[in-house]
Amino acid sequence: xxxxxxxxxxxxxxxxxxxxxxxxxxxxxxxxxxxxxxxxxxxxxxxxxxxxxxxxxxxxxxxxxxxxxxxxxxxxxxxxxxxxxxxxxxxxxxxxxxxxxxxxxxxxxxxxxxxx
Amino acid sequence: xxxxxxxxxxxxxxxxxxxxxxxxxxxxxxxxxxxxxxxxxxxxxxxxxxxxxxxxxxxxxxxxxxxxxxxxxxxxxxxxxxxxxxxxxxxxxxxxxxxxxxxxxxxxxxxx
Numbered sequence: 001x002x003x004x005x006x007x008x009x010x011x012x013x014x015x016x017x018x019x020x021x022x023x024x025x026x027x028x029x030x031x032x033x034x035x036x037x038x039x040x041x042x043x044x045x046x047x048x049x050x051x052x053x054x055x056x057x058x059x060x061x062x063x064x065x066x067x068x069x070x071x072x073x074x075x076x077x078x079x080x081x082x083x084x085x086x087x088x089x090x091x092x093x094x095x096x097x098x099x100x101x102x103x104x105x106x107x108x109x110x111x112x113x114x115x116x
Numbered sequence: 117x118x119x120x121x122x123x124x125x126x127x128x129x130x131x132x133x134x135x136x137x138x139x140x141x142x143x144x145x146x147x148x149x150x151x152x153x154x155x156x157x158x159x160x161x162x163x164x165x166x167x168x169x170x171x172x173x174x175x176x177x178x179x180x181x182x183x184x185x186x187x188x189x190x191x192x193x194x195x196x197x198x199x200x201x202x203x204x205x206x207x208x209x210x211x212x213x214x215x216x217x218x219x220x221x222x223x224x225x226x227x228x
Contacts, residue, residue, distance in 0.1 A: 043159070048215075106161075
């Protein structure tokens with residue numbers, strides 16, 4: 001079992017560009033959550049996808065959008081990049097609708113995004 | 117809103133016990149967690165405690181929860197150099213297990 005995988009590992013973009021990050025969940029998992037971890041900070045919840053729909057969203061602008069595919073993998077898209085979007089983007093997967101029931105989330109290694 | 121706070125740094129000698137502290141504000145928190153993050157790696161769940169428990173022990177790890185003071189601690193016995201990492205406290209509220217609220221992390225440095 002490969003666990004949660006993310007690609008790419010590192011990415012450098014310039015202000016105003018758009019970026020797409022990818023995540024494959026752990027085998028058997030169908031729920032994917034995305035987090036932004038700025039340097040020296042804890043992860044901040046961006047949104048969660050379950051059954052190909054965005055179920056929950058944190059305090060992030062509409063520039064942040066996502067998608068979940070039928071195979072449960074997910075993409076995070078960020079438009080009109082700002083310098084402040086530089087961060088480690090973490091993907092976490094779990095099984096089932098986690099709004100009411102605890103199911104452990106497994107985190108991927110993250111994608112380091114640098115915006116110049 | 118939910119707020120989770122931790123001290124930034126802790127330095128101990130190998131073999132000593134480490135105690136990492138965390139405070140949270142959400143009284144509806146259900147689960148509280150400790151995660152470990154090593155350089156270049158994602159978050160690894162170390163342990164978690166349900167909010168109706170006072171203590172949980174798992175090998176070298178002991179979690180203490182003071183629900184009245186909204187204080188959570190993680191004690192690592194016989195700390196090893198391999199324990200050097202950033203430790204995050206996190207909580208999920210009663211109304212939504214989807215959302216994890218993390219503290220800023222405590223960097224543990226273990227000196228040989």
